[in-house]
Amino acid sequence: MKSLANAPTASATTLGPLPTSFGAAFFDAVVIGGGPAGATAALELAKAGYRTALIERGGRIKPCGGAIPPRLIQDFAIPRHLLKAEISSARMIAPSGRIVDMPIDNGFVGMVDRDEFDEFLRDRAAKAGAVRITGQFEALEDGHGGTRTIRLKAPSEINSPTGSHFAERIEARLVIGADGARSAVARQALPRQKPVPSVFAYHEIVASEGSSAEPAQGRAARCDVFYQGAISPDFYGWVFPHGETTSIGTGTAKKGYGLRKAVTDLRAASGYADAQTIRREGAPIPLKPLKRWDDGRNVVLAGDAAGVVAPASGEGIYYAMESARIVAEASIAFLATGKAEALKSARAKFMVDHGRIFMILGMLQSVWYRSDWLRERFVAICRDRDVQRLTWESYMHKRLSRASPAAHARILWQNIGHYLGWRPA
Template identity: 60%
Template structure:
């Protein structure tokens, strides 16, 4: 008979590795199944709350971001410094993800390398995860529960959670380049965000420092969009056209949480597979790790009680904590990113001190700031003025 485990986690990114680590630390028998050599295109931003909540060690932080610079289609630049001694950590996903997988293995999760094929059912009805290891054979693992953390185009989700609706996707692409010391107009402690229809017609382009390298990327949901050409144009614009390219990566990014994350029996989704990437910003690492933790909690409840309704708790808890933020960010992206006219006004709005303060506080702590209602009212009317074109751009 095939070996039986409490949990098989499919996908070894931040969501899957976190779920595997949490469940292994609870004494569950866990297999973490991941494809070899896959690195997701990602700016690598990790807010302070993620560092605290998930015990991310200092050596994985390759840069500390103290400010952002927002660039409009006209070339207008708006600085957004972080107050006090706060910072956003930057990680290199190649090293970061592997460290997370290693931590899960250290907690007792068994690692397997291979391509997920399908979830079938044994004669007793138990889930069987079938995958193809590097030797090309077909391997099988019996599982009391399955966590699907295998990305935006999740094969686990497509097969096991048919209620999962089609989610809008942004095709993201970036190039990791080596940055020489003294490069003009480049600051290793600053993220640059370009809102420009020539670089992305409906999203944004970025330059995110990673120590001696930088992630230069862009994304769009438009068909026919050419991200490589856009990144080449951005590199020319910032003077890094001739910099050494370390690697190139591309992948879809979901822009909306799925309506359902579980099959009502023994499978639950997490991370990109569940659609939890923030609209407007495209931020995913914190939300992926949180989704992995919530999936682990739901699986633990299932294994402890046998009640499959516990799996729905992962999505319920996530949406209760962050659904409002996702709704607001989705509205922002729909309106402000649709033309260079609106992008120009959005960048001007980002120069407002109240907007900057509440933006950073909400981002760093991953919650809406409720302690300053007067500031929220001020921002509402300022935002309305920009939206109606009453504020001068």
């Protein structure tokens, strides 16, 4: 294992007593936030042999429809037993109630429960050697010799292979902030960042059985997406099956909008008004990558903290884990060389790989989500088989589909016609 100067060398699986420096537990890297991004970054750093800590608050589950593409399952070795459902189609519901079904040819969308999924990722990181710390981040301070000190709200429990320890301060050569859309790490390390556009999402996890909806087998492999101003004035509502449970939610950027009432209405419209409510969750979701992810020294952001949630769709799990993998690669280069420029490369690489998709989805949301008149036409466009094919290919494989130029031209012409209103909805 690579170790700090003046710190004892230890094995990833037999850490021994936690090394300390000036009274603080000492690590090569500390990852703050135990969601998919944080757990992925911790896994990669621990596998590379660096002494890594993963700080998680514990007990928090982010509101999320739980959709993951085949690309994520393959790239991040996700076992199939974590999939609660395999979706073979999506149903788009327009403001008028018009329904457009979009079947998935030669593929599927996996559905996970974030409670189980996130814990699997954290546990996998721990098995690779990352030390789990249950605590809440409070402040970032300058350490000694160029390190950073993370001050935690006491008491914070360090769960190492040698037993439990408690600490109020953690010292590290590198800090990765993966602590969500309103990242406290980002506020302290990069205070001049401009806030990015975001929506506040709220959902309710309910029991799939016992509802008055259509038979469970009819919905078990289908996601319903509601493009209706009554459900969300600028986003969408969803009903996503998770096997024995179902996620029903919506989101908006408009402050003061009644999300709980919207979800209540959505439950009634989709037949889940009387279904047992298992839990309720809400959180902001960023819809644009931050302009900068690193502080030029030894702090870098990943996941929602870096703003990597896809506009229009709100898809975040894949991009959180992908950004964390790229950040981990940059972090390993930083830890090996001490050159802060390595951290800057993470955002550049992510945007080269995914920036074009983010741009297109951002334009789609800004154009089509503004009114029910436009939403009606957006759903109408989704009837086109080329639109369906290109949408699913891009989603499942995380790259823009290379369809024939004629198909792209025809879809563009349809978009223009619907936007201007001279094509019937």
